[in-house]
Amino acid sequence: MNAAVTALLDRTGGIATTAQLLTVMTRQQLDVQVRRGGLVRVWYGVYSRAMPDLVGRLAALDVFMGQWAVASMGTAAALYGFDTENTAAIHVLDPGIRLRSTVGLVVHQRIGAPVQWVAGRPATSPAWTAVEVARQLNRPRALATLDAALHSQWCTPGNLDQAVIAQRGRRGIRAVRDLLPFADARSESAMESEARLVMIDHGLPAPELQYTISAPGGQRWRVDFAWPEARIAAEYESIEWHAGRAEMLRDKARFAGVQELGWTVIPIVADDVRRRPARLAERIAIHLARAA
Incomplete structure (x- = not known):
């Protein structure tokens, strides 16, 4: 990529329109850069050195529209930090101009949606x-x-x-x-929420969430779910959490410490929650009944 293109992208914050780029390169050169990966088309007529992050894609959409794009749905949730669904497409409110949903872009008609600013741009309000x-x-x-x-x-x-x-x-x-x-x-992961709903739907006593168990020597361990009176704890175990040896050893040491204090730890995995919820609830109920 020639120096003039680099200088242009530096001036425009890494995003440039076709018209801007054609002031420093030919159409053929632009097409070659796109084919070789030197430039990426973010939206029609809007380019960047590489595919930008969420905020960058929204900024590129601002350029395409000529006005602020108002983030909504999963895109707004991601800006606030609570997108549990790993939303890939960009979701925005209908700006009142001719903008249609396309690959990677979903335009919503949401009359009356309250809007506020987050991460330096407008989005539907958090709640x-x-x-x-x-x-x-x-x-x-x-x-x-x-x-x-x-x-x-x-x-x-x-x-x-x-x-x-x-x-x-x-x-x-x-x-x-x-x-x-x-x-x-207090819930710290989507799967913890799903597991708690199994407990709710099957009428189990409400557990304490993120409960801290203290040992006489000063050690403290936190568990996802706890019924302190019964000394029963339940822990959601994900594959990602055990992806490394250090994490696995730390988790095993925590379980051992809790069990030495007379607690029973019930492990929970995704299949328990999504494929065998009744069996999961039964396991917890049996342990609670034994403790009682």
Whole structure:
């Protein structure tokens, strides 16, 4: 890539339009750079050195539209830090100009959606976003979104209540309203939320979340779920968590320490939650009954 193109991209924040690029290179040179990977087309007529991150893709869309793109749905959730669904496409509100959904872009008609600024750009408000995302999902993932929204500290239970009222009558809103009493900011992962919903749906006693167990020597271990009176703990174990030897050894030492204090630790994996929820609930219930 020639120095003039590099200088142009430096001046424009790494994003340039076709018209800007054609002031320092020919159309043929532009096409060659795109084929070779020296430039990436982010949106039609908008280019960058490499595919930018989420904020960069939104900034490129601003350039394409000639105005601010208002992030919504999973894109807004990602800006606030509670996108549990790993949203890949860019979701924005209809800007009122001719903008259509295409590969990697979803345009939403969301009249009345409140907007605020986050990460230096406009997005639908946190609670509105959480409720709107949740009502598109099944119950376990919806609870995970509500938990994550509260955990992010961008919204409160009261904010979520108000957003549910504001979206009254829309598809899926009743299921979200029914889940609100169970949403908990202490949940630290989507699978923890899904596991907790299994416990709720099967009528198990509500566990303490992120409970700290202290040993006489001063050591402290935290568990995902705990029934302290029964000295029962449950831990969600993911493949990612045990991806390294050090993590596995640390986890085993923690379990051993908890068990030495007379606690029973119940391991939970994804298949327990999603394929055998009744059996998972039964296992927990049996341990609680034995402790009683």
